[in-house]
Amino acid sequence: MKREMTGAEMVLQALKDQGVEHVFGYPGGAVLPIYDEIIQQDAVRHVLVRHEQGAGHAAEGYARSTGKPGVVLVTSGPGATNMVTALADAMLDSIPMVCITGQVPTNLIGNDAFQECDTVGITRPCTKHNWLVRRVEDLPRILHEAFYVATTGRPGPVVIDIPKDVQFATGEYEGPRHVAHKSYRPRVKGDMDAIRRAVELLSRARRPIFYTGGGVINSGPAACQLLRELIELTGAPITSTLMGLGAFPASGKQWLGMLGMHGTYEANMAMHDCDVMINIGARFDDRITGRLDAFSPNSLKVHVDIDPSSINKTVTVDIPIVGDVAHVLEDMVRLWRTGSHQIDKAALDGWWSQIDGWRARNSLAYRPSEDIIMPQYAIQRLYEKTKGRETYVSTEVGQHQMWAAQFFGFEEPNHWLTSGGLGTMGYGLPAAIGAQVAHPEALCVDIAGDASILMNIQEMSTAVQFGLPVKIFILNNQYMGMVRQWQQLLHGNRLSHSYMESLPDFVKLAEAYGGHGIRVDKPADLDAALDEMIATPKPVIFDCRVANLTNCFPMIPSGKAHNEMLLPDEANDEAIANAISADGKALV
Amino acid sequence: MNAQNLNAPSAYFMAAVTETPESHTLSVLVDNEPGVLARVIGLFSGRGYNIDSLTVSETEHEKHLSRITIVTTGTPLVIEQIHHQLERLVPIHRVTNLTVEARGRNFEKPLERELALIKVAGVGEKRLEALRLADAFRATVIDATAEHFVFEITGRTNKVDQFISILKPLGLVEVSRSGVAALQRGPEGL
Ligand SMILES: Cc1ncc(C[n+]2csc(CCOP(=O)(O)OP(=O)(O)O)c2C)c(N)n1
Numbered sequence: 001m002k003r004e005m006t007g008a009e010m011v012l013q014a015l016k017d018q019g020v021e022h023v024f025g026y027p028g029g030a031v032l033p034i035y036d037e038i039i040q041q042d043a044v045r046h047v048l049v050r051h052e053q054g055a056g057h058a059a060e061g062y063a064r065s066t067g068k069p070g071v072v073l074v075t076s077g078p079g080a081t082n083m084v085t086a087l088a089d090a091m092l093d094s095i096p097m098v099c100i101t102g103q104v105p106t107n108l109i110g111n112d113a114f115q116e117c118d119t120v121g122i123t124r125p126c127t128k129h130n131w132l133v134r135r136v137e138d139l140p141r142i143l144h145e146a147f148y149v150a151t152t153g154r155p156g157p158v159v160i161d162i163p164k165d166v167q168f169a170t171g172e173y174e175g176p177r178h179v180a181h182k183s184y185r186p187r188v189k190g191d192m193d194a195i196r197r198a199v200e201l202l203s204r205a206r207r208p209i210f211y212t213g214g215g216v217i218n219s220g221p222a223a224c225q226l227l228r229e230l231i232e233l234t235g236a237p238i239t240s241t242l243m244g245l246g247a248f249p250a251s252g253k254q255w256l257g258m259l260g261m262h263g264t265y266e267a268n269m270a271m272h273d274c275d276v277m278i279n280i281g282a283r284f285d286d287r288i289t290g291r292l293d294a295f296s297p298n299s300l301k302v303h304v305d306i307d308p309s310s311i312n313k314t315v316t317v318d319i320p321i322v323g324d325v326a327h328v329l330e331d332m333v334r335l336w337r338t339g340s341h342q343i344d345k346a347a348l349d350g351w352w353s354q355i356d357g358w359r360a361r362n363s364l365a366y367r368p369s370e371d372i373i374m375p376q377y378a379i380q381r382l383y384e385k386t387k388g389r390e391t392y393v394s395t396e397v398g399q400h401q402m403w404a405a406q407f408f409g410f411e412e413p414n415h416w417l418t419s420g421g422l423g424t425m426g427y428g429l430p431a432a433i434g435a436q437v438a439h440p441e442a443l444c445v446d447i448a449g450d451a452s453i454l455m456n457i458q459e460m461s462t463a464v465q466f467g468l469p470v471k472i473f474i475l476n477n478q479y480m481g482m483v484r485q486w487q488q489l490l491h492g493n494r495l496s497h498s499y500m501e502s503l504p505d506f507v508k509l510a511e512a513y514g515g516h517g518i519r520v521d522k523p524a525d526l527d528a529a530l531d532e533m534i535a536t537p538k539p540v541i542f543d544c545r546v547a548n549l550t551n552c553f554p555m556i557p558s559g560k561a562h563n564e565m566l567l568p569d570e571a572n573d574e575a576i577a578n579a580i581s582a583d584g585k586a587l588v
Numbered sequence: 589m590n591a592q593n594l595n596a597p598s599a600y601f602m603a604a605v606t607e608t609p610e611s612h613t614l615s616v617l618v619d620n621e622p623g624v625l626a627r628v629i630g631l632f633s634g635r636g637y638n639i640d641s642l643t644v645s646e647t648e649h650e651k652h653l654s655r656i657t658i659v660t661t662g663t664p665l666v667i668e669q670i671h672h673q674l675e676r677l678v679p680i681h682r683v684t685n686l687t688v689e690a691r692g693r694n695f696e697k698p699l700e701r702e703l704a705l706i707k708v709a710g711v712g713e714k715r716l717e718a719l720r721l722a723d724a725f726r727a728t729v730i731d732a733t734a735e736h737f738v739f740e741i742t743g744r745t746n747k748v749d750q751f752i753s754i755l756k757p758l759g760l761v762e763v764s765r766s767g768v769a770a771l772q773r774g775p776e777g778l
Pocket residue numbers: 396397398399400401423424425426448449450451452453475477479480481482483
């Protein structure tokens with residue numbers, strides 16, 4: 001079906017044809033023609049944010065919680081540059097996102113026109129691909145191609161930069177067609193031979209471990225189902241990265257908790273001592289591996305990843321498998337079943353008793369208190385109170401993020417929204433808004449820090465306007481806690497600019513925005529206040545005053561290996577002061 | 589051109605690079621569209637890879653295809669990374685490591701040629717010496733006055749390097765080089 005229409009109409013038509021129901025955006029001169037189309041229809045609903053970065057993270061939260069691409073629409077110049085952080089965030093966490101930016105008219109490009117910036121130049125390194133559309137004839141094809149590129153292969157953000165004259169120009173619109181892309185062809189099916197070797201290797205393992213990541217979640221619900229099946233079939237332990245939480249249920253017996261810098265002792269020790277490691281959809285990130293030359297020294301490694309550039313990037317592996325996780329897992333499960341494979345029972349039992357020994361170290365332990373709220377306790381209570389409900393949890397960045405990952409148990413994929421790769425403070429509130437837009441009936445909670453929440457607090461106004469009852473649960477320690485912790489570990493406890501002076505009164509702030517504010521500072525009052533938060537049918541800011549100087553443990557100090565973790569019961573002042581060597585101090 | 593790559597996306601890795609860097613020539617087939625070269629160069633600078641030489645030109649007009657030839661240096665793992673990172677770029681059709689292919693056929697290198705224009709100014713004995721050397725290197729004179737020559741030379745990079753360095757004491761004024769163009773030996777194409 002071909003039809004004559006303007007560029008702006010094409011944008012809306014393409015969004016509809018791509019099944020887009022929500023767009024997050026902010027208007028401006030260079031996108032007015034598109035906004036004029038938005039108001040004249042109601043198939044695509046527009047959520048007006050208060051800052052373009054908020055639109056970006058909201059789209060990410062929407063995408064992460066639905067598996068569909070998030071869509072944003074912003075103006076040229078400052079609208080586009082405000083979007084850069086969210087694009088970089090989506091790039092590192094492989095989140096599908098389509099960003100439409102307005103641009104000055106084609107004849108003004110390069111003239112330093114009002115609100116002109118080189119959007120494709122600025123966003124090139126932080127997008128999977130981007131386009132400047134110079135002719136209206138190219139617009140329909142590029143719009144559909146953008147959705148295809150963003151959502152297939154390793155997902156990621158794309159930018160379509162549309163000059164204003166192209167939005168006004170008329171041309172012929174064409175709907176999405178299924179034609180092979182001329183150069184971009186992601187590979188989904190893994191090499192059968194490699195898969196067969198991986199299955200055989202696994203069946204001969206004596207100390208196997210599965211190390212899974214965000215790729216499983218990106219691959220979709222089927223991938224998570226197959227993963228659960230394979231874990232059950234093999235009896236092997238499983239750990240996951242921050243991005244992969246929820247792919248395997250936290251209540252599962254074979255679950256070791258998260259691994260990495262703030263992962264559990266048992267997960268990291270098992271990674272270190274395993275003889276066969278199956279990495280599925282994770283990328284050997286530096287927060288995971290710790291010191292590289294001491295990373296899992298005695299294991300044979302299998303790596304399943306849809307992106308060939310992830311293979312052998314930092315850790316060389318023995319069996320690389322390039323393909324989509326669900327496809328590869330399907331083959332693995334089938335081969336495991338048809339081959340009647342089994343891991344040696346005695347070896348596996350021995351491995352589990354070793355793991356149980358590490359588990360008994362209880363690496364997440366903290367000293368409870370009756371007078372002050374321990375941050376870990378606050379997360380535990382939040383978890384207990386929200387169990388059994390449809391709950392989506394987003395976070396900001398810092399200690400609270402790690403405690404949420406450690407103490408909130410995720411049973412299902414797509415319910416955990418966090419900025420893993422870029423570590424963007426200010427991600428959580430807009431991400432929760434995005435999730436709430438997609439799931440109006442669900443409980444959407446942003447677990448926040450007192451510093452991070454101020455980075456995109458203006459989005460409270462969005463939440464109120466659109467009746468999105470998100471809950472902001474602030475673990476208020478009056479510090480940039482994670483920065484303070486690192487200053488204690490690395491810089492002689494000189495707390496340079498990490499104390500949060502002059503924090504606002506969060507209760508009044510909530511009220512000023514038209515939301516509801518709650519403040520609690522006694523453990524005994526916490527449960528009732530959580531009930532109140534959950535029952536409130538509008539946005540809530542919960543100012544949870546927690547112990548100020550708590551450190552987040554366990555921890556692999558910079559420059560150390562998995563088996564050199566700092567455990568909470570060993571972390572006295574002296575151990576903390578000496579945890580990191582001179583070499584380690586240079587690391588990030 | 590760029591700083592030595594340590595294959596280290598974060599300072600977190602202090603693992604020493606044990607493998608030795610090698611020079612590789614990559615042939616990259618791309619859509620000839622605006623910005624494609626910026627994508628390739630941005631990838632190299634953003635990830636700290638070396639570019640020793642880079643040439644680009646449209647090679648198949650009807651299909652809008654250009655061929656980029658890149659000479660880069662890195663350890664085998666870094667070279668593999670560069671290859672895969674290039675393949676991730678959407679407008680890239682194909683990446684071929686010509687050096688690896690040449691080795692597979694028992695050659696040290698693929699066919700590689702570079703063109704250089706070299707200006708030399710001087711009089712008397714030095715001038716005659718420059719002309720004699722040009723003859724020995726099969727360089728041709730493409731511009732001359734009583735005080736200068738411009739030579740054109742084609743050859744492998746090390747031959748061009750050698751010719752330029754010999755001309756230095758003989759009044760070398762300036763040089764313009766094309767960068768390396770390369771093809772695989774034998775009858776097949778990419
Ligand atoms: C945009 C941005 N700026 C700076 C940082 C560096 N940073 C990481 S954690 C952190 C402190 C976060 O403090 P808070 O939000 O109070 O959380 P807490 O660690 O106390 O739980 C900072 C400044 C960051 N991650 N993101």
